[in-house]
Amino acid sequence: MTQEINLHGEFSITQTGQRLDQALAELFPDYSRTRIKEWILSGAVSVDGHVLDVPRTKILEEQTVSIVTELQEEVTAKAQKIDLDIVYEDDHILVINKQAGLVVHPGAGNRDGTLMNALLHHCPNIEHVPRAGIVHRLDKDTTGLMVVAKTVEAQTHLVTALQARAITREYEAIALGTMTAGGLVDEPIGRHPTQRTQMAVERSGKPAVTHYRVAEKFRAHTRLRLRLESGRTHQIRVHMAYIGHVLVGDPVYGGRPRLPKAASAEFIDVLKGFKRQALHAVRLEFAHPITCDVMSWTAPIPDDMAQLTKALRQDTQDHPITY
Template identity: 80%
Template sequence: MTQEINLKSEITSTQTGQRIDQALAILFPDYSRTRIKEWILSGAVKVDGSIVDKPREKVFESQQIEVNATLEEEVSAIAQDIDLNIVYEDDDIIVINKQAGLVVHPGAGNADGTLMNALLHHCPDIEHVPRAGIIHRLDKDTTGLMVVAKTLEAQTHLVAALQAREIVREYEAIVQGTMTAGGTVDEPIDRHPTKRVQMAVINGGRPSVTHYRVAEKFRAHTRLRLRLETGRTHQIRVHMAYIGHVLVGDPVYGGRPRPPKAASPEFFELLKSFKRQALHAVRLELAHPVTCEIMSWQAPIPEDMVNLTKALRKDTELNPVEYL
């Protein structure tokens, strides 16, 4: 179950100069400091109408505070023996190659069978780390690399690195439409005003930046390499839809598949049967939270995206006149 939280208040003279997380803990005593910090970091807090996402930001008398957040029911995760594709592990971190269909956190409709359940089984001591060490998410049907902290010290360092945009996250995607060049989408993202499960480009939303370059062009599709500068919910999917190039198979933002003219029945059927967004976290690079060593990993493109790419190449070869 979830609950929409809408809170408003005003900074008093006694709170002038305080950190915003400290001030909100006093203004809204019904909520824990941890939850308030999460709201700030997620962009759910506005001061005088502008998002403030740094807990250390100072506040001053008469400033208007507004909180618009989703309060999720607390879920106690249990350890479950679920296969994980671990590509690296030491005493401080785990790097996994997440498979499609694996939800990251327990929640409404997914009480168990998640990455968090699997981590608690694989590394029982991780229960002492908030969120079982998970510092960033991949959508249920997005595949690829994620880093998890095994200790509180490692988590603290990795969260700070993520906030400072020091962790490199690169993706491969296949989108509809032929793109001629790469570029950058720098558009704010927030919850869709009417569609609860969707995000959207919204004026006043959280700053969101996605860089992309063309890796391969087909008749009516493009394979992209993307790099996240920020990490908002559904960011790549929303930004690509915003510029008119939705991800193939995206069940939320993609709409019906649009095969090119003269496409073979087999190719059309493949497009229709591709039921997840064609998105894979292919590369991860970071400074180790303890040793500070720069480390990098790459995850092979999953079979379904490999097969889709082969089909797109074949379609392009069979119809060279229409290739752009």
């Protein structure tokens, strides 16, 4: 399916000399620069009745512009009835509390049963929005809050806000080792040079900044609150592993389980039984893409992490920390 796009406008005198793609982005802010560039290159943009297909073309004052094209449906997944924990919904956005085990996008080995499949069932019109409105991702076994756009306009505004670091995303995690203070990790992340399914701190990677603070200390672990400035794949997991504090249960970056000395059999069972990274997107805040109202949500810690925390507290009580 496609959605017809028919836009008309006029450049202002202050835009004289600007590049065509820049001027169009100002004139039609509901659409991304990437999409506008695609429209220009495809010949969908006419200025004073003449097709202009070079993004760097300089415009003259008070020219009229029209864009006539079709927004191709980019979703190929099928709708499936999958339960979602919906925290908030209106005509423009949807905020969900994602459960562990739910893959966000269909891909190799996960052709269905994903969040995208669930969204197409819950909100059929979202098929007209690129990526079914998904603005940012959480790993399969990371739980917590995600925002989804129900319209192209809302998605464009949210993606822009994400790029401008205007969306607050806070996480709760449990890491191996006792950390004495918070800090930040400012290290670029890219594809691992030999393990192509993994990410790593790489000089040639993209900038990535993770802030963290200590929320609770245990005998051999630390509960953390983290905030992202960027949103690279596996960012928190990679950054914490880089500074020597892998997340409990991380099947990719955690390595072999390391058990504290003299731990009880019950505590060892809890640690060995925690099979996913102990990471939860606990808080989300941003200005609504349409109303501009600042909105904030929190998601309770999932049961498995709550039980892990309880076990860690008991282990610390059994073996008091000495300084």
